[in-house]
Amino acid sequence: MILTAVAGPELAGKRLDDGAVHLFPQLSKGRVRKIIDWGGCTVAGQVVRVASRQLRAGDELVLGVMEPDQYREFAYSREELLFEDGDYLAVNKAAGLNCQRTPYQLKGTVEYGVSLYLREIGIAEPARVIHRLDRGTSGVMIFPKSRQAAAHISAELQAGRVEKVYWALVTGEPAAAQWHVDAPIAKVGRSRYGVATPGKESRTLFRAAARGDGATLVEARPLTGRTHQIRVHLAHCGLPILGDTTYGGAAAPRMMLHCRAMSFTAHGGRTVAANAPLDDDFTAACISRGIVPPSPDDGTADVTLPSLSGSNSP
Template structure:
């Protein structure tokens, strides 16, 4: 929820938190301070994280009110990273986290946590979000550690030179073991995409990894990188992802889509790769439906930068 108000002559000269309490009486002072601290407040179109900031008449205040469950402290330690070398680091993004800052928050996002990690390592570089995962999707996210590395991986992504492998759980058994979807993806509502014209050319390769009782584990390899592409293409095939309620998936503790691995060639010719383990909710769903992940969990070169 976004709340907006303009500072009147009566609030001019007041502290931000006091003025916001007067302008938004439905919120407590504690809620307001939390919103400010988490990066969900802008004054005159600039994010402000200091509750004592003095206001001027006519300034616009915008507060982004998050659901309580989104206030999750997020930090990364070196031993928690999937890989970290001189140019790139990779993290295993958890389901339910935002990749980057939103009008509601800065803290608690992967972007902010990586920025803090880099700062702790003595780097003044920001976290550059060069590819994204949906909030409900877990798995590998790469971050370049400086601008030349960012330019290189962005070029690789744009040229389709980054190999991305996803795991997705669907409720039905596909008619074939492997197939490819070439179908344009277009925005059809504020938060939803679909196969439609006019749309952006989109291609995804799928194959069955394991079939269980009432569920099938699929591998998805997106050839292009459109928003919601895998979700849209599976829905188009009549196979919505379990837990993906907006696209018709069955209810589940989370959306069962996981970026299992990513790999690409760095500027010096070496292969940079990362593989992310699935979380307990994903693993438990598989086990509960008779899908054995053990044979799939040992890739030949996991999280390597040879």
């Protein structure tokens, strides 16, 4: 939970911790100090770790407060893993979970759950988050078990040699069965991105996997790794993701974006691959719109999508 307030004239010259308690009376002074110590407080956009810092009138205070019901300690069991070998493991991240710890949240994150599993099987290495999924996105996350494995998959990601396949349930129907979007993405707000120039090169291949009643299950393959890339490119096409209210999607129990599959070639030439099944909410949203999602092992991930020589529009 993020708390935001602006210091008024009456707080000018006051200590940061005292001012925060005044602005957020639901928090004790001890809890405020702990949040500041963890780096979970910003003042005027800058992280501040000194509780005695003096405030000025007009300073915006932002505190990250971990919600009590998220303080749960969970670890993935071997039976829950999508893939595991001596160097890597893959999990199916649930929608609504942060993939990585924040200054104010450790437990309840995928990173923490994987770190507990590694500890349980006798691996002292930390859980290294090599790639990320948005909080609202579910699906495959791959974790290396060693520094060497982390370096290898990081290099493969940087070179664009990691195959990533996403499913998105969108409102509307694309005009084409397959299309691509080659459009730069830039930050256009505090937590929003959009197609804009200048922006970072962003390319995504799309395919209509199944059509239903006013909705389409779209398969997406990002060729670059920009923040919110699939969400922004689909909204740009007039096909917002169901549940993605940030980019114009209709309200839903969750954002209907799922990392269905990932694969790459590990050191030595063997293939590391994982497929993640859909959760009940995503499946129900598809079925209610007359769409039966393909099973994860039906082979559709091998469908050849168009090259980048075609049109940008669906």
